[in-house]
Amino acid sequence: MKVVITAGPTREFLDPVRFLSNPSTGRMGFACASEGVDRGHDVVLISGPVSLPTPDGLRRVDVVSASDMWEAVRLAFGECDVLIMCAAVADWTVDVPAETKLKKGTMESLTVSLIRTRDILASVSAENESATLVGFAAETDHVIEAATHKLKSKGLDLIVANDVTVPGAGFGGETNVATLLPASGGAIDCGLLTKRALAARIFDWVEATRRSD
Numbered sequence: 001m002k003v004v005i006t007a008g009p010t011r012e013f014l015d016p017v018r019f020l021s022n023p024s025t026g027r028m029g030f031a032c033a034s035e036g037v038d039r040g041h042d043v044v045l046i047s048g049p050v051s052l053p054t055p056d057g058l059r060r061v062d063v064v065s066a067s068d069m070w071e072a073v074r075l076a077f078g079e080c081d082v083l084i085m086c087a088a089v090a091d092w093t094v095d096v097p098a099e100t101k102l103k104k105g106t107m108e109s110l111t112v113s114l115i116r117t118r119d120i121l122a123s124v125s126a127e128n129e130s131a132t133l134v135g136f137a138a139e140t141d142h143v144i145e146a147a148t149h150k151l152k153s154k155g156l157d158l159i160v161a162n163d164v165t166v167p168g169a170g171f172g173g174e175t176n177v178a179t180l181l182p183a184s185g186g187a188i189d190c191g192l193l194t195k196r197a198l199a200a201r202i203f204d205w206v207e208a209t210r211r212s213d
């Protein structure tokens, strides 16, 4: 299968030297990419700024902002069988970034106007109806309800719901605690797994679903 995987955070610059971002390290996306390659798939890994080595056997595309990631996904998506959006894409970006460094001078406060970024998953789905779409929902409360809402509103085939407040889950570590929620119904509770083992569970589901289609 041709698989496009996104990983890591995005950066939304306020001025040439300052940005808004999040603590994503890219580990979940890179684990999915390695798992995909080891299963013989043709993998394109679209990554925000991370400090992880590129796994062998895939094509990596580096991006910075949510808008760059949207462009890169759009370019790769038309051809792909599966899109796995692990990236922690910014939900807002800076409306008018300053062209030169903002001088703090005597400014005691700074108000920055943010605008919504485009939802990549939701906006690309119409462009390739045969692709299997997998999203992630990192939540701090009402995890299953919030993930189910995203599964439906973004038109996904599968969402990986995880409570980032649970020990062993969330940003940075080697493990995750997740529940797979397929659009077809049911819930697969994966418990505490390494990110690589969770990636394997995701590919097990995707491969079985595409075989039965």
Ligand code: C5P
Pocket (backbone or CB within 6 Å): 066, 085, 086, 087, 088, 089, 090, 091, 117, 118, 119, 120, 121, 122, 134, 135, 136, 137, 138, 150
């Ligand atoms: O809505 P929320 O950001 O929680 O949704 C998470 C899922 O949506 C992730 O799979 C993420 O990669 C994806 N996403 C996206 N485009 C955005 C924001 C999130 O594709 N602008």
